[in-house]
Amino acid sequence: MEPLHSLLLRQLKRHVGQPSAIPSEWQALVHAVDKAYRQFDEDRTMMERSLDLSSQELLHANSEMRVIFERLINSSVDGILAFDRDCRFTVWNPGMERITGIGKDEANGKNASDIFLSLQDTDEAQFLREALRGKTVVAKNRSYVARGTGHQGFFEGYYSPLFNEAGMIIGGLAVIRDVTEQKQWEERLKHSVNYDPLSDLPNRNLFTDRLTQALARAPWSKRRVGILFLDLNRFKVINDTLGHEVGDLLLKNVAARLVTCIRNGDTVAHFGGDKFAILLEDLAQADDIPKVLQKILAFFSESFLIEGHELFTTPSIGVSVYPNDGKDVESLLKNSNTALLRAKEQSSQYQFYLPTMNVKASQRLALESSLRHALERQEFLLHYQPKVAIKSGQFVGMEALVRWRHPEKGIVPPAEFIPLAEETALIIPIGEWVLRTACAQTKTWQAEGMVPILIAVNLSARQLQNQNLVEIVQRALIDTGLAPRYLELELTESVLMQNLEANSVSLDKLHAMGVEIAIDDFGTGYSSLAYLKRFPINSLKIDRSFVRDLTLDSDDQAIVKAIITLARSLKRKVVAEGVETEEQLEILRSLDCDEMQGYLFSKPLPAEDAGKLLKENMERQKRTPL
């Protein structure tokens, strides 16, 4: 048998005597007490062991959590802080140090009000107190001035209460996110949505906004609102000849000048390229607008000095006025644009909108739309006007002239549709069609046994600028089988003078192919004689205006004589256009002009008639050889 529990044994010895002396009827009781003592010991030992083990486990878990927690808050780019019930900081991570410039050692244990006051912020402490009242606060657009750097940053703060297990608030937490960069991006984005990147003036978007607001106010104030739509004449020439950098600098200078022309509260906007718009608000009377116009024009009368170039540029301005010319943004903008186009058409510096302009504009729009389909509907045709050698009276060539047979309007004169085609670039496909048709017709005549003649085709500025011009001409000649020496390209002086360098390259190539080049309307344009040397020109066509008054005006006669003399000495051929009378022919013959073209001999004819005439002429020549 196991010895008795040590405590029980001691108690028995002290109070009863040796265990052997205990009466047998007490043994069961002693045994039960002994068992109870042992059990209590066992229970206590196990309880102590389990508490020890669990406290070790908790300690381990706690330190693991603490490591993770510290890693997390120290590696966060956001500012993280915690505070107790008295608003004293208990956590202040490196993110907070970065944001505020205040170190952890300084912040910990300090009251929130003291710390944030030093950051010129009074709201922050208020948010912390709200969190302590159990609220979760999200505060956007916070700003602190960082200690040390003095850098002002923008932040978003998230503040929340911290509860213990019993649900009591024991403090709070805050996460502060630096959104300075994001805000800057947003600002930049916002700016780019509303401002032109080159001039930094309001763009169309912001202009439209401001106009909308102005129109909303106008009915109450009973004032007028003026819209000036403006672009620069010859800007393209400057851009093309001096380069985009100079062009951009000019636009910036123009922008700066325009801004000085207006009052505070008015808006100068840059719609991109050379287009500007000005919003004049709160006008007592429409008379105020001419004053602004004069001011603008006065500013443009002075030259712009850009990278050593002294540049002159003038604006064309279209004006529309609320409420007369429209009551909404769209119609006011549209009408000022219409007025601008009219100003350009009329070469005037500015033009107020008139209701009739829209009628013209819409007609033009309709014409443009049908012009776009004219080629595919085969509505174009060519007429041919013969050229005759003055001395021999022989047929030497034909000028191909395009005509448009409109399904409703009948024949539309070239003067009405060619400028439109030029503007819309439709001239490129139309021009190519003219070239190929004229070449094909000439080849047909040759195949029919006619004496070969030179076919003249007109080139517009756009065609000449087209980089594929040489290729287009080449392909037309190859496809139709016409020898290059039978093709003559006519271009005016002004067409030639735009973009001199590129033109020179194209014309040299064409000349090298064997194609002839003629200057049309000679004497009316630049008349810079230098280009006669520079370009491979075969002939000059004297403008019809000089020929018309040849019999009446001695000046014109002198000019014509001078042109012929000039051509002679440069060994160029001379052709007189618009010869209508025998008298004119006589004078030209006396001045030794080479060739002539005009109603005296024949008006422009359809291909069939021109062919007949060609045949008659050939037969006549056979009968009366020179």
Next chain:
Amino acid sequence: MKIEQNRWTEGKGWEPAPPGKLGRSADLVLLFGSRNILKSGAQVDLIKKAFPKAHLLGCSTAGEIYDTQVTDDSLVMTAIQFEHTRINGTRIKIGEVKDSFQAGERLAQSLDQKGLVHVFVLSDGLKINGSDLVRGLTKNLPPEVSITGGLSGDGEYFLETFVLWDGPAEREAVAILGLYGDRLKIGYGSLGGWDSFGPERLITRSEGNVLYELDGKSALDLYKNYLGEHAKGLPATGLLFPLSLRMQEGETGVVRTILSINEKDKSMVFAGDVPQGAYARLMKANFDRLIDGSIGAAKTSREALGAAPADLAVLISCVGRKLVLKQRIEEEVEGVRDVMGARTVLTGFYSYGEISPFTHNAKCELHNQTMTITTFSER
């Protein structure tokens, strides 16, 4: 309701002797005894003869309750003559633990549900998933029918348990008793009184009522570490540290105790579900709170009956409580007596699991480590 109660022990035989005063008028005899007494069958046969018209319902235990005394190696018999109550019952054998749900379903379906008031169930204590058994019963009984009962026990041995219904006591059996009649009043209550301690642990590997890992580590190793030299007493000593489980934050936890361990795959079998993903905490006994728990369960079960005291109270208390309270175990039964008053007959046993709703209107569940009391009275 008339009740006759007697106890048989090896040394003293039947007291009072002989049993059988109610004779042919007894309807039901409840028998709670040690495994060996039930296995031998001699005393059961004697009771059968003494109450020839009564149904016999009983099971093996980890301690028998006779009035306020808790004894081992005894047989406690309680014969009942109902005045207004009809009873019916059956027992089935269960094949495998995974069939526990079907066993519950089959038992529930075997009862005539017309006029059914209460179902009292006694199950095998080892080869069972008590949670599944309860789910099978609940699913197939009308919601107003209350269910209580318990899992049979085998002392501190956890070797084999027995259930009897009319015939001899059998292993791997579940018996069910249906009580009918609108004058029968039933009360029930169940409380534990254990304290959770230490860290909360995630159940990272388990299957049904088999637990493998907590926080990715062997659960069995954790128990052995906490038990120290008592680890050799597993699975019984595992009852000293029940597990408290909860699925979600703020949820009332359920308590689970160990039925067996498997050294091979380091698993532990619990009396009910230990779902993966649930959080578990070890629990420890607090003597005063255990006894308060019993008193609380007694109050709940008595209040349900109204002012009049119960005729009979069946106490089913967890073996874990007995392992902890040891010589003081009777204090919890005395606490129940104080609540019930002198008139109520107390019987019951120490179990491997208790079946009852926590309180009225709660869902019936399998509990561990609780004192679960069912009170009966006829008005």
